[in-house]
Amino acid sequence: xxxxxxxxxxxxxxxxxxxxxxxxxxxxxxxxxxxxxxxxxxxxxxxxxxxxxxxxxxxxxxxxxxxxxxxxxxxxxxxxxxxxxxxxxxxxxxxxxxxxxxxxxxxxxxxxxxxxxxxxxxxxxxxxxxxxxxxxxxxxxxxxxxxxxxxxxxxxxxxxxxxx
Numbered sequence: 536x537x538x539x540x541x542x543x544x545x546x547x548x549x550x551x552x553x554x555x556x557x558x559x560x561x562x563x564x565x566x567x568x569x570x571x572x573x574x575x576x577x578x579x580x581x582x583x584x585x586x587x588x589x590x591x592x593x594x595x596x597x598x599x600x601x602x603x604x605x606x607x608x609x610x611x612x613x614x615x616x617x618x619x620x621x622x623x624x625x626x627x628x629x630x631x632x633x634x635x636x637x638x639x640x641x642x643x644x645x646x647x648x649x650x651x652x653x654x655x656x657x658x659x660x661x662x663x664x665x666x667x668x669x670x671x672x673x674x675x676x677x678x679x680x681x682x683x684x685x686x687x688x689x690x691x692x693x694x695x696x697x698x699x
Contacts, residue, residue, distance in 0.1 A: 569593070576608060582683050584692050586610050592674070596681035604676045609667035616690035617641055617664040620657065622678045628653040631671030637663050639686045662686050 569592050579587035587609050594603030606629070617639050626633070628649045635655050636646040639662040646666065649655060657663040675681075685691050 574606065579607060581692055583607075583615070584613070586613055594679070596677075596679050598679045601679045602676070603679050603681065604674060605681070606672060606674050609671045609673075611667060611669050611671075613667040613671075614641070615665045617662045617686040618690075619660050619662050619684045619686070620677065621659060621680075621682055621684075623659045624657045625676045626655050626657070627674045627676075629672040629674055632668035633671050633673055634666040634668060635663060636665070637661065 574590045574592060576588040576590050578585075579589040583589075587607055590606045590608075592604040592606055594601050596603040596605055609631075626635075628651050630651055633649045633653065634643075634646040635649060636642055637657070638645065641664045643666075646664075647655075648668065
């Protein structure tokens, strides 16, 4: 049976008014500086199942070709079904345990547990999936736009299906 792939671009523009970028360093041309207190969490965009939280740390994930850094916070047991991105995604675990697997089928037996400090790169268009063990925070660095393509369209969150 062949699945039709659906490209789902994270609709950050729809929630842009609620996402705050961290304060910038005072010096002209200085890099953004964010202390843990500066990171402002919001419900994750509807491309994620309910329960995840999202924070923009640097850049604008909606802009093509622009570097960005975001954080995702997941409750215990939260799953991200198999999906791809149009650009490579670099993920660092900041808290909790992030279980990650590569491939187009969610297979717990093939997942690797990454503790804080763990790192994984998902190459562009390479299917991968994840699950949180305990409350888990990951930081994602990539080039925009931040977009997801679910391998199985049935995995698309209900909120995204309503927006179409």
